[in-house]
Amino acid sequence: MTDDLFSLDLPGVTPSRQSRSRETMEALLKAGEQLLRTRHLEDLSIVDLTAEVGVTVGSFYGRFESKDAYFNALQVIAIRRGQARYVALRASGALAQTDLAELCRLLAEHAAGWFREHEGVARAALRHSSRPERWSAFKELGRVFVVVSTPDMLARLGPGRRAAKTRTVGFAFQAMFGILVNIVLNDPGPCGLDDADLVPRLAALVEAIVRVEADGAAPDGRGRSPRARRAAKA
Amino acid sequence: MTDDLFSLDLPGVTPSRQSRSRETMEALLKAGEQLLRTRHLEDLSIVDLTAEVGVTVGSFYGRFESKDAYFNALQVIAIRRGQARYVALRASGALAQTDLAELCRLLAEHAAGWFREHEGVARAALRHSSRPERWSAFKELGRVFVVVSTPDMLARLGPGRRAAKTRTVGFAFQAMFGILVNIVLNDPGPCGLDDADLVPRLAALVEAIVRVEADGAAPDGRGRSPRARRAAKA
DNA sequence: GCTGTATGATAATCATAATTCGAATTCTAT
């Protein structure tokens, strides 16, 4: 977390011209990240937030145009960290020389790690998904993850039936993210975000899903619904 | 949906003494179920809701003590239908004479069907999870599903290592519900709620997860985190 | 140390949507 990702000027965030206000801004963002781990965005009033940091609403609005802009900043930070994390993983070359099992483990580790690190903001964004740009920004982060990781997976699944395999890999990631989203939102058990077996299980699950496809046995009724197919064509 | 599940007196719901008000009540509940498929609970104002039905706020408050009680009623209805659905499935005897694959398919079909039928209310409840009793009521529904279905699964996984298998079965269901929750909330793709391959894929996934366990190869680092273990002991 | 700008504090203001309440209407039972 030694990031200056806090910096950069975001829409609705007034760039600070003195270090004083920059500290205020960072403190507000950090406090929000923390407070959102235990409460809803709606339950986090500006007064509460500023009180936590030891300033008042005036300073808040000196930095952020609105609560909305504030939360948006929190999201952007979480997304940037996610991107940086993924880029670092790939740059490390760790993915290159691995078999399917290890690749799955590394990707699962990555995803779970991000959710652990951004549990509060992620949950808040999930709750507001489909509102303006809430979760969709994270969705995009996930989309990139899938698009970029899929070739790595395919390379380990032998030749042929590219389309089918691609969809199955997509579903495997959908499963992985689904589990993580549900944990963050509802912690349904048996596996929690901090359980030691979460990542191995996620990895095993992804591997198992794609192996079934690679081995030829595809599920019945494959493909999209007629409705969805029609929509995609249009 | 020819249910009189609408009836029964719920906390915060004033029992109607004339059919007139009962119709109003049912219309309000049905309209809510429908409207929540496309909008957030917060975006559903009492005025909107009553306008949809052709009554006014007065009648709403004649039936429901509050918006909260109203939404609670919607949840209870969804839960009762889920229970009834599951009881019917078991009573039909369909589960009894099946192999593992078919059992998984039936359970996946059941779960996906419920989410399809209650997409709106489910999504709204998910968004408010951890608030008073929002999602937790559904969580309980899922818990019962898991507890009751687990023996059926175990019976098809050979003898021995009961505890490990039970946890794995739990994780398989966690995966299934996680995917469904995420679809309802974010529709991340590739599989949507109405896609023909969703249920087969869910079934295959559940089967694959538990088969790996049955075949002996268990994921590393199994079990809960030290923190969770400590908490469980206390 | 001064002066202009940036930041912070505090007390209004505003917006929104839930909720209330008394009057008007419709029903049920006699």
Place this chain on the structure above:
DNA sequence: ATAGAATTCGAATTATGATTATCATACAGC
């Protein structure tokens, strides 16, 4: 048909919390 209860109406009230406005204080450059 009519009294009394149930229901409905809808304008007025409230509650909440975001936002704004104004004034006070702190900083940076000279």
